[in-house]
């Protein structure tokens with residue numbers, strides 16, 4: 384992965400700059416469409432109410448904000464935050480009709496919003512990519528209103544040995560798929576290694592608790608390939 388260290392730009396920033404235009408197609412291909420089911424479950428778990436404000440951090444091409452607005456019949460606002468302008472531009476193109484969606488090109492570790500502003504904070508397959516997860520969680524807590532909810536969808540640790548063996552084998556093929564479709568294998572080597580390095584369900588729960596969140600729980604999706612962590616600011 385040498386090529387990513389040739390300038391001062393953050394490694395992860397460069398990874399997503401390289402893949403943003405193929406991000407959606409690769410997501411569908413690599414997950415065989417399962418990411419759509421997970422995201423739908425994620426928003427169902429949130430069970431959002433109308434006349435609320437959601438902030439979706441590391442929003443990518445806007446899948447979560449779109450599902451949220453659909454769920455509340457567009458009677459709420461979704462603020463998409465991502466550091467990658469290319470991702471935000473795709474999100475804008477896909478959702479240009481919606482006056483309920485707003486886009487901000489910002490670092491999730493330093494949000495440009497006042498305290499106690501949002502009813503919901505969501506992050507889907509984003510937190511693993513932050514340089515400082517504690518800072519991002521601190522910001523999540525800060526911008527949420529008291530009574531607000533934090534919901535995180537992220538890759539996690541597979542609970543079953545047999546499934547884990549199969550999953551590891553499958554993961555090994557991802558850089559090759561990346562090479563064929565995007566012409567680059569490095570971003571997908573990063574994807575696999577960042578998933579491996581990320582916390583298990585219980586350790587991540589404790590990290591969320593350390594930022595003052597209450598009633599922190601998680602549920603596994605597909606045997607722990609991914610997990611949804613839920614928490615509240617009280």
Ligand SMILES: C[S@@+](CC[C@H](N)C(=O)[O-])C[C@H]1O[C@@H](n2cnc3c(N)ncnc32)[C@H](O)[C@@H]1O
Pocket residue numbers: 395399440441442443444445446447464465466467470489490491492506507508509512513514
């Ligand atoms: C794997 S994508 C997830 C996109 C989308 N949430 C989804 O579930 O499809 C990760 C996103 O995180 C963004 N990202 C990474 N680090 C970030 C940071 N520090 N602040 C804001 N966005 C960041 C990347 O630009 C990328 O769009």
